[in-house]
Amino acid sequence: MASQMIIYAQALMNFCQKTIPGNIHHPHHLL
Secondary structure (H helix, E strand, O other): OHHHHHHHHHHHHHHHHHHOHHHOOOOOOOO
16 A cells, blocks of 8 residues: 555656646645
8 A cells, every 4th residue: 555655646746747847846836
């Protein structure tokens, strides 16, 4: 289970970096 969560987390981070590279340091900028 733990390994799957890590893989999911890494995939999510990669997706975020490709989608909003300018908001990585400010995740709450859109709120």
